[in-house]
Amino acid sequence: MHLTEKELEILQIIEQNSRIDFNDLAKMVDAEESEIADTVQKLEDMNVIVRYATIINWAKVDTYHGLTAMIDVKVTPKRGVGFNEVAQRIYRFNEVESVYLMSGAYDLSVVVKGQSMNEVAQFVSDKLSTLDSVISTTTHFILKKYKHDGTIFEPINEEDKRIVVSP
Secondary structure: OOOOHHHHHHHHHHHHOOOOOHHHHHHHHOOOHHHHHHHHHHHHHOOOOOOOOOOOOHHHOOOOOOEEEEEEEEEOOEOOOEOHHHHHHHHOOOOEEEEEEOOOOOOEEEEEEEOOHHHHHHHHHHHHOOOOOEEEEEEEEOOOOOEEOOEEOOOOOHHHHHOOEOO
16 A cells, blocks of 8 residues: 555654644644544545554553563464464454564464463463464563553653653
């Protein structure tokens, strides 16, 4: 899909701040507010803009006790569909946040959220590892998040406080 330079610029700005006012965005890209609204609607309809998300530092919330795990999964791809079929089966589980096809020692990287290590372990042993195509898994629990999607969570020094989003 080919996008214009203006559409690309709009996407880059929205990716950094999805709450930006269309009037401000129009000024930034030298366009009319109605043109911005039409362009964003078009990009949403084409599923280029998939959804708008908020990054939350859950470590700051005392009552939140969830955790995140990254699971390396080695699978046997199926003829005609490759990795797509097993990836689809995996991403349909409610516990799964993300699934990525990877290069290297493992085929898929799966991000899972749960309330406890035991809950994630049960997901891996009862659901993930029992899938026909899954050969092996390695689970890594995230202990602390320093930076996510370009956002630094806990600036370590004054220079880090000025860095909001990486280019």
